[in-house]
Amino acid sequence: MFFNLVEFPYPSAEGLHVGHVFKYSGVDAYGRYHRMRGRQVFQPIGFDAFGIHTENYALKVGEHPAQLTARTTRRFREQLSRMGGAWDWSRSVDTSRPEYYRWTQWILVRLFEAGLMYQAEAPVVWCPACLTVLAREQTERDGTVCERCDTPVTERVMTQWFLRITAYADRLDAGLDRLDWPDRARRSQRRWIGRSEGWEIDFGDLTVFTTRPDTLPAVTFIAVPDGHPAAGGTRPHPLTAAPVPVFAADYVVESYGTGAVMGVPAHDERDARFAAEHGIAVSHAPLLDAAAAAAVGRPAVRYRLRDWLISRQRYWGPPIPIVHCAGCGPVAVPDADLPVLLPQVEDFRPAGTGQSPLAAAEEWVRTTCPRCAGPARRETDVSDAFVDSSWYFLRYPSSEFDDRPWDRERTRRILPVDFYAGGGEHVQRHHLYARFVTMALHDLGLVPFEEPFPHIRIGGLIVRDGAKMSKSRGNVVTPDDYVARSGSDVLRGALMFAAPWEQGGEFSDDAVAGIERFLARTWRVITAADGAGPDPATLARATHAVSDAIERLSFNVGLARLMELLPSVRSAEAKRVFVRLLAPFAPHLAEELWHRLGEPFSVHTQAWPVFDSSLLLSREVEIPVQVDGRVRGTVVVAPDAGRDEVVLAARRAVTTVPPEERTARLVFVPGRVISFVSRGDP
């Protein structure tokens, strides 16, 4: 089973975007190719329908998010169907449906029981427009504005739910080495995790984290975050016991390391800047050797990664399945009581009080403690939409089961994902969260593998007029217009022909015209009376080239090879080969032509053309003749022609080839090149 997966869309009110079509067309062609190659392909699609984005839009237009979601998912479904993707709709998911989020909650309960979900009071990012806390990752521009609405965010200290992803930081980091991901994705995620090996060193009761314990003798101050109680005092230097002044410095991040830094102006740029600004002395005391440094500190590993804040004081998400009991504290909702249904409320607007709109549903909130049966109150925060998407690939194969989140046998047979087509914007969050959740579930014995996505490829961005499509630029392309005018095969083809899938590229009406003509020409050629040709070697080479291009996700090259082949296609056999090669790119046209050829439905379940690989070896090759590094002509020889034969041919064909006595050097690469280096008069 080949699990061909693409990141499921958030069903925006704007409908399907050409960027979606670009990404999905390639994924679909890839899946169709593998199916024809004999793999059983599982290619589902679904909707990431919960979340602030949907909810904010619902608030804007004054429509209930449930209603809005029903409408937008219906539209997406129609549009996706029209594009002709081979999606398995029988295995679809919608994260906002109780049948789905029941299991999202079930997973949170498992994590809670395992000590991986906890409540803590912490300074968190608050968006005054969305009226909710956000994960640090959901802010932009140095964490100053909300990524959803661009509003400057503030900080609040609140009691929130977290997932203990930092407990897996080491494994998430180490595991990257074994993944077949693009380097840039791996590097980017590794940097996000930010593993750092160093030392903890005590200055009295104040502990600092440093990667440079050897610079300890040159410490002239200690820096702590603004508002730290130690600021203004001194602490004894661990080597000399001399008092070291403690300063409050805005460059010290409270939540990283020990939240305190030893100031070494001689060896650290930031420390130097701070020292200069505050008139602090600079010491160039000689450095300590490793052994001496080890004697005063403890080795420690720190991460840039923080625990994952999943509380949202919003409506459109799964209620966090916890009940608060005065006697028992926070208690998980028993599995039998899941899902905790999102209550129907009239007013789903965020309250702005730091509590979710669910808090106003008093009847819903009031409940009994599952443990002691005493009076208790439900947790009113909902969970982050990234929780929903961190396990949806586990649900797809088992989506019809209502008594288990995933079936053991199905999971074993279909997962992990064989090919995951992702977006670059998801490397730090979605891909990381999904890895964490999968690892945790693995440790709980619930899934038989640690890594959900052993093979990821990142799709490029489709642009128009050299710029990312956006409403403000007015260069947004709607797929519907093109589909209505030219059909989805043309739109798919135009997008695939524009550029390699991983690179992304320019969408233009010119490309649409080119593909439209190509497909029209294809129709005429295939439906014309049979003739002779091309020769088997031509067909074999084209088949090989198209296959190779698809495997490399270079659909543009695949189409180019088909365009080259088309004019020579005459024989019935060649037509049958051509239509099958075309099928992943233009599924509708290929199906119709296959039918016209009198072949049984469906072209998409036919075997991919096979060829005798000996046909790929040509009987003769044209190789360049170089003289002093310049191409001076070519000779046609057998691919395995020997050195002497080629030299002879080159002398005959190219007059400027030096005679033997004037040849200083001769480089011969069989089947590739013959290169003469001449010698001046002795």
Place this chain on the structure above:
RNA sequence: GCCGGGAUGGCGAAAUCGGUAGACGCGACGGACUCAAAAUCCGUUGUCCGCAAGGACGUGGGGGUUCGAGUCCCCCUCCCGGUACCA
């Protein structure tokens, strides 16, 4: 600032292992068909010199390695994406 990715004809791009740069498409030009146009088909199309044969130059700029560099190495410029004092 740091980390990625990129820069190839008029345009989108190809070149998979260091071996004929520009496949394929668009556009343009010329021709066929047509009363005419559209559509379609055929041909030409990197730049420069040349009647031609042929030659010179050419993959953002500069240097290098090599018989041979779009491809490898060093330095630089610009564009796109990510990231932000992580000790």
